[in-house]
Amino acid sequence: MKIFKSKHKLKKEISNIKNISFVPTMGGLHKGHISLIKKSQSFGAKTLVSIFVNPKQFNEKKDFLNYPRNLKKDLKILKYLNTDLVYIPHLKDIFSFKVKNKIFLDKFSKKLCGRSREGHFKGVLNIVNRFLELIKPRYIFLGIKDFQQSYLINKHILKTKIKTKVINCKTIREKNGVACSTRNNNLNLHQYKIASNVIKYLKNKKRMIKKNLYNFRLADIKKDLIKLGVSKIDYIEVYNLKTLKKPKHTREKFRIFIAFYLNKTRLIDNI
Numbered sequence: 001m002k003i004f005k006s007k008h009k010l011k012k013e014i015s016n017i018k019n020i021s022f023v024p025t026m027g028g029l030h031k032g033h034i035s036l037i038k039k040s041q042s043f044g045a046k047t048l049v050s051i052f053v054n055p056k057q058f059n060e061k062k063d064f065l066n067y068p069r070n071l072k073k074d075l076k077i078l079k080y081l082n083t084d085l086v087y088i089p090h091l092k093d094i095f096s097f098k099v100k101n102k103i104f105l106d107k108f109s110k111k112l113c114g115r116s117r118e119g120h121f122k123g124v125l126n127i128v129n130r131f132l133e134l135i136k137p138r139y140i141f142l143g144i145k146d147f148q149q150s151y152l153i154n155k156h157i158l159k160t161k162i163k164t165k166v167i168n169c170k171t172i173r174e175k176n177g178v179a180c181s182t183r184n185n186n187l188n189l190h191q192y193k194i195a196s197n198v199i200k201y202l203k204n205k206k207r208m209i210k211k212n213l214y215n216f217r218l219a220d221i222k223k224d225l226i227k228l229g230v231s232k233i234d235y236i237e238v239y240n241l242k243t244l245k246k247p248k249h250t251r252e253k254f255r256i257f258i259a260f261y262l263n264k265t266r267l268i269d270n271i
């Protein structure tokens with residue numbers, strides 16, 4: 001496993017590698033990240049994992065500072081997985097060059113997380129655009145847990161004609177149903193139990209909505225979630241994955257998208 005902190009050294013190393021599979025992360029690695037890395041390795045190209053907590057995608061400094069980090073453990077996991085290349089840039093290293101492609105922000109960026117996290121997706125695309133220019137990967141592996149993020153990265157790639165293919169990876173969950181997330185490290189046992197009850201409730205709700213699309217009100221769901229112990233609901237929406245609009249027929253495939261707070265910890269999921 002080769003670790004790089006400088007883009008120049010990384011560029012030199014990868015200049016002769018034809019196909020790279022890229023897995024961007026913010027560290028605090030868990031089973032979700034591991035599944036992305038394993039999927040990437042199954043594609044046969046060299047796998048490059050980046051670890052970078054991108055300050056530009058946090059809209060509150062406190063949230064950025066509280067984001068769980070554990071580089072030592074991350075490197076142990078990456079070594080165990082036989083990861084080929086790891087890039088851990090400093091802020092300056094990744095932000096100190098001029099990029100060729102302008103960021104394309106699709107209008108879907110205004111919905112869901114875009115409504116309450118001003119500048120978040122611009123910050124995400126800024127860093128991803130830089131990584132893509134530097135690494136020029138054949139594939140980029142992204143989790144559909146962050147469906148909106150993956151969707152917007154794909155739109156940017158298509159619009160700017162970058163030759164990287166997005167591979168969407170399924171959401172990995174803990175035994176209690178909660179999606180693995182670095183932010184789960186900030187939950188106490190009680191909050192973790194509430195998170196689990198939220199997922200159980202939403203899975204059940206989805207089954208009911210599938211049976212009778214008209215028989216639900218988001219306001220009622222919100223009330224139920226507060227009763228379960230959720231501190232605040234940022235949003236809850238039911239969207240058809242293709243049209244990104246509310247489904248009109250029970251035949252349509254849809255997901256329930258949610259962002260909620262347990263005390264200060266914000267979790268997102270789609271079910």
Ligand code: AMP
Nearest residue numbers: 025026032142143145146171172179180
């Ligand atoms: P993050 O480190 O949170 O920025 O996530 C890095 C990548 O891992 C993103 O593409 C996420 O969508 C993905 N990811 C995060 N959590 C999960 C999960 N539970 N299952 C699958 N992929 C995930």
